[in-house]
Amino acid sequence: MTEDTVRLAKRVAEHFHCSRADATHYIEGGWVKVDGNIIEEPGFRVRPQAQLELQPDAVAEPAQAATFLLHKPSGMDAADAVQLVTPDNRSADDRSGFRFLKRHLADLSNPAPLETEASGLLVLTQDWRVKRKLTEDASRIEHEIIVDVAGAMIPEGLAQLNRSLIFQGKALPPMKVSWQNEARLRFAVMAPPSGLIAHACALVGLTPRAVRRIRLGRLPMAGLQPGQWRYVQDYERF
Structure with a gap:
């Protein structure tokens, strides 16, 4: 690190004339490019000459908690299955319109486990409401x-x-x-x-x-192929 670098959040706030909180939301939402690359870490260090770009449809809102439906292959445990959640494995049938963010992979829980040798529908979520539904109401799902x-x-x-x-x-x-x-x-x-x-x-x-x-519950695996995933949309309920 050199002395002339600054935190990206500070640079965005100064460059786009917004609050530091809004700058953080822009960055964590994947709306900011640095020298052509999307950077999602507010603490990323940038040089003064770095080129910043704020995407036209950017919104300064906290990123939503994500919930994924994944078709887990047989022989894979949940920890390994998380590694399948990459842009390349996203189902073409995902109509959520959600933007894939690295932060969506943080602190994922598996509230309705599958045995390792079983395959099929696996739920991975950051949303405490989904986790509570699938655990506290498990006897009714x-x-x-x-x-x-x-x-x-x-x-x-x-x-x-x-x-x-x-x-x-x-x-x-x-x-x-x-x-x-x-x-x-x-x-x-x-x-x-x-x-x-x-x-x-x-x-x-x-x-x-x-x-x-x-x-x-009410959510089918439908057309998800082994290893593919999609986002659960806001209106969908288990």
Whole structure:
């Protein structure tokens, strides 16, 4: 660092005649370019000769907390899955209009986990309201899970799966289970604990080969391909 550099927030405030708070919002919102490159860090050091550009549609507002829907591939835990949230992996079907910011990747939580070997819809969020909804109201949020199975189901096995099961010493709410085809089951279940799907399949003589969550509450995975993500829009609710 040399003595003639200054914090970007100070330089923006002076150059564009705005408050330091507004300058910080412009920068953190990804609206400021320094020598042609977007810089999102208010503390970034710039030289006096650096060329600053404020994008025409810039707004001096705090950046919104982000929530992502990600199609997690099988075999990947949530920590690794976060690494897939890059501009290159953004779904072409993302119609949110949100601008991707580096700060959207900070302090992401995973309030509705998926087992490592499962694939499908994973929620990553910075929004405390989403986190609270998916944790405090978990018992009222339905998970739709598709399971490819091997083996032959025991007689009356489907009826057994649709009754309340005992798992880890607790009686669980009844699930809704149906065949999608001769080798694929659909489960609709509230707050499934880890290991439940494998346990349920084993009870009726089946072995799960692939487990994929395709819906969480009212939000489906829809057209997201493995490794792709999109933003959750303001009006969407779980």
